[in-house]
Amino acid sequence: MIRRRTLLATAAATLAAPAVLRAQSAQKLSFYYPVAVGGPIAGIIDGYCAAFQRASGIEVTPVYAGSYGETLTKAVTAIRAGQGPQFAILLAAEMHSLQDMDILASLDTLGLDADGEKWLAGFYPAFMANSHVEGKTWSVPFQRSTAIMYYNKAAFRMAGLDPEHFPTTWAELADAARKLTTRDTSGRVTQWGVKVAGDLGNAQWTFGAFAYQNDHKLMNEAGTEVYFNDPKAIGAMEFWHGLASQHKATPDGVSDWGTLTPDFFQGNAAIIQHTTGNLTNVRTNAPFPFGVAGLPGKTAPRTVVGGGNMYFFKHANPAERAAALRFARFVTSPELAADWCIKTGYIATRPDAWETGALGDYVAKVPEAGVAKSFLPVATGELSTFENQRIQKALTDQIQSCLNGKLTPAQAMAAAQTESDRILRPYKRV
Amino acid sequence: MRRETWQAWLLILPAVVLLVAFTHWPALMTFIDSLFSTPRGSRAPVYVGFDNYQSVFEDPVFWQALRNNFIYAVATIPASVVIALGMALAVNTALPGRALLRMAYFTPTMLPMIAVANIWLFFYTPDYGLFDQVAAWFGLGRHNWLGNPATALPAMIVVAVWKEAGFFMIFYLAALQAMPPDLAEAAALEGSSRANYLRRVTLPLLMPTTLFVLVNAVINAFRLIDHIVVMTRGGPDNATTLLLYYIYQTGFRFWDTATAATLTVVLLALLGLLAALQFGVLARRVHYR
Numbered sequence: 001m002i003r004r005r006t007l008l009a010t011a012a013a014t015l016a017a018p019a020v021l022r023a024q025s026a027q028k029l030s031f032y033y034p035v036a037v038g039g040p041i042a043g044i045i046d047g048y049c050a051a052f053q054r055a056s057g058i059e060v061t062p063v064y065a066g067s068y069g070e071t072l073t074k075a076v077t078a079i080r081a082g083q084g085p086q087f088a089i090l091l092a093a094e095m096h097s098l099q100d101m102d103i104l105a106s107l108d109t110l111g112l113d114a115d116g117e118k119w120l121a122g123f124y125p126a127f128m129a130n131s132h133v134e135g136k137t138w139s140v141p142f143q144r145s146t147a148i149m150y151y152n153k154a155a156f157r158m159a160g161l162d163p164e165h166f167p168t169t170w171a172e173l174a175d176a177a178r179k180l181t182t183r184d185t186s187g188r189v190t191q192w193g194v195k196v197a198g199d200l201g202n203a204q205w206t207f208g209a210f211a212y213q214n215d216h217k218l219m220n221e222a223g224t225e226v227y228f229n230d231p232k233a234i235g236a237m238e239f240w241h242g243l244a245s246q247h248k249a250t251p252d253g254v255s256d257w258g259t260l261t262p263d264f265f266q267g268n269a270a271i272i273q274h275t276t277g278n279l280t281n282v283r284t285n286a287p288f289p290f291g292v293a294g295l296p297g298k299t300a301p302r303t304v305v306g307g308g309n310m311y312f313f314k315h316a317n318p319a320e321r322a323a324a325l326r327f328a329r330f331v332t333s334p335e336l337a338a339d340w341c342i343k344t345g346y347i348a349t350r351p352d353a354w355e356t357g358a359l360g361d362y363v364a365k366v367p368e369a370g371v372a373k374s375f376l377p378v379a380t381g382e383l384s385t386f387e388n389q390r391i392q393k394a395l396t397d398q399i400q401s402c403l404n405g406k407l408t409p410a411q412a413m414a415a416a417q418t419e420s421d422r423i424l425r426p427y428k429r430v
Numbered sequence: 431m432r433r434e435t436w437q438a439w440l441l442i443l444p445a446v447v448l449l450v451a452f453t454h455w456p457a458l459m460t461f462i463d464s465l466f467s468t469p470r471g472s473r474a475p476v477y478v479g480f481d482n483y484q485s486v487f488e489d490p491v492f493w494q495a496l497r498n499n500f501i502y503a504v505a506t507i508p509a510s511v512v513i514a515l516g517m518a519l520a521v522n523t524a525l526p527g528r529a530l531l532r533m534a535y536f537t538p539t540m541l542p543m544i545a546v547a548n549i550w551l552f553f554y555t556p557d558y559g560l561f562d563q564v565a566a567w568f569g570l571g572r573h574n575w576l577g578n579p580a581t582a583l584p585a586m587i588v589v590a591v592w593k594e595a596g597f598f599m600i601f602y603l604a605a606l607q608a609m610p611p612d613l614a615e616a617a618a619l620e621g622s623s624r625a626n627y628l629r630r631v632t633l634p635l636l637m638p639t640t641l642f643v644l645v646n647a648v649i650n651a652f653r654l655i656d657h658i659v660v661m662t663r664g665g666p667d668n669a670t671t672l673l674l675y676y677i678y679q680t681g682f683r684f685w686d687t688a689t690a691a692t693l694t695v696v697l698l699a700l701l702g703l704l705a706a707l708q709f710g711v712l713a714r715r716v717h718y719r
Binding site: 200252397 | 551555556557558566571572574576579662663667682684685686
């Protein structure tokens with residue numbers, strides 16, 4: 001009886017208390033997160049939340065919401081319905097789109113003190129590339145990756161290539177891929193030299209890397225303009241297309257992200273371009289000695305970052321925002337960032353995490369884990385604009401037309417540019 | 431109003447409430463939304479009349495989605511219905527292992543579409559997928575079934591037929607089982623051939639089932655897009671974009687809610703027209719006992 005009465009009294013008191021009073025102590029938060037790679041990610045996140053509750057008394061409920069795309073859809077739908085999480089992990093590239101929906105709270109409004117500013121300055125600049133606009137910071141790097149090459153060392157040896165030296169230029173890559181492509185007596189390909197993803201949701205990432213390898217960025221920082229029909233972007237498309245048409249070292253048409261890893265394990269592809277987040281999976285399942293290397297470039301290695309950042313939403317009250325920030329600082333502390341990196345394969349987002357003993361030992365044991373980090377200085381942010389999904393699709397449609405031989409690289413890029421200009425017209429400030 | 435009328439209305443009230451709340455009201459709201467611009471951030475929606483319709487009709491992807499959907503419907507509907515009928519006739523006869531055969535035909539229907547799509551994803555994988563392995567025995571080269579715009583839509587159609595035929599078979603089988611055996615005996619006594627019996631007796635008696643199956647097949651041709659989401663996401667270059675998938679993409683990927691509402695109204699009108707056609711034209715040829 002007493003228990004029920006106490007409960008009732010508490011409930012009544014909570015209802016009676018002015019909203020301001022309640023807002024001062026946020027005890028409960030929820031956030032949405034995606035799982036984009038294999039592995040027991042949910043268990044790890046639950047563990048972090050429990051540790052945070054022990055340290056701060058704040059209960060954080062993590063909600064697993066599917067892939068990146070599904071998490072975005074669910075979070076935006078919930079927020080539009082007037083509720084939803086206080087913060088979420090969403091694609092870093094969605095910053096402009098989310099900002100346009102007017103649902104984000106910038107970090108400046110979360111109550112950053114001097115110590116907080118110092119914390120924010122401690123991330124790798126490459127991972128912050130998709131976080132800034134209008135002089136403000138809108139997200140915190142969390143599960144971050146870069147594009148990376150996985151290659152079959154046995155296949156390298158068979159083809160007479162040095163398995164310890166991965167190509168660093170386009171010419172070397174094309175040459176190696178040609179040598180790695182093997183055919184049976186009937187001319188049927190039994191092993192492709194290289195495979196990269198060209199399906200919707202991944203083609204723009206692959207292409208962003210090719211473009212940056214040609215010293216070209218696909219958009220401005222404000223996210224209001226894209227530069228697809230630039231000669232350098234066309235050059236990047238020509239190289240991609242040429243891997244199939246000229247060098248015959250990758251299949252014609254579109255290769256799917258999801259089949260790249262099975263292709264690699266089956267010996268169907270000797271090199272695949274994938275994410276660092278896949279490292280644990282490849283280490284566990286590759287039936288041959290494999291190597292990890294940074295992407296080559298036209299003249300020198302260049303790569304592109306990817307993955308998810310933590311975003312904070314406007315509808316949360318000041319106390320909830322402060323609590324969410326506290327959680328963000330907790331999970332990006334050097335120890336947890338190192339732990340996250342070891343358990344998942346994502347790259348620890350801060351240099352101080354790499355100085356921890358745990359991560360140091362891990363890199364000594366698994367040198368592949370350190371490869372991705374060494375390419376961060378030559379990495380750029382991924383394609384990120386207003387109407388991001390629409391721009392991605394406009395670009396991907398034309399990339400696919402080109403890969404399928406319907407359009408030349410120049411025609412495809414011109415078409416993508418025209419369509420993107422039309423989509424972005426309302427965002428051009430006069 | 432008379433007392434009976436009141437009672438009648440009260441009796442159907444629960445059904446009416448559900449129908450209005452979940453069918454008519456949303457449809458009306460969708461139509462109203464389609465007359466306004468998409469709200470973005472701080473910009474509130476404004477009344478734009480039929481501008482959204484004009485831009486949809488000027489959108490080449492919309493026309494491609496419509497064309498794809500037309501091809502998809504025209505290919506899947508007759509194929510799945512004819513195969514379903516064939517399978518039902520086959521397992522309706524007394525042959526050993528009949529139960530096993532029926533179950534085999536019905537299995538695709540029991541699997542969730544997502545699982546089906548993932549299985550077929552492997553079938554279609556270039557080089558070492560099932561189809562390419564079989565093709566290799568005959569000395570045929572590599573096929574990128576899902577990555578090539580020419581084969582991607584037919585590949586989707588095959589999956590849909592495989593999934594649906596078993597479902598429709600169940601209805602045909604039930605109708606065949608309900609057919610009185612004396613008809614077959616009478617026909618046999620008269621010396622009617624099996625083909626004649628099928629054409630003159632079985633098929634006409636199956637017409638109500640055929641109408642039901644056809645209506646379902648048409649709805650499914652516009653409704654079933656799970657395999658698109660899993661296998662191609664509308665690609666390559668919109669080759670497998672169906673109308674409903676385009677609506678999803680516009681509404682929940684691009685957050686262009688006004689255009690999505692407009693597309694929904696177009697889809698509703700299209701389905702309404704098809705339903706009217708089916709019930710108006712076909713129903714007259716159906717004899718209910």
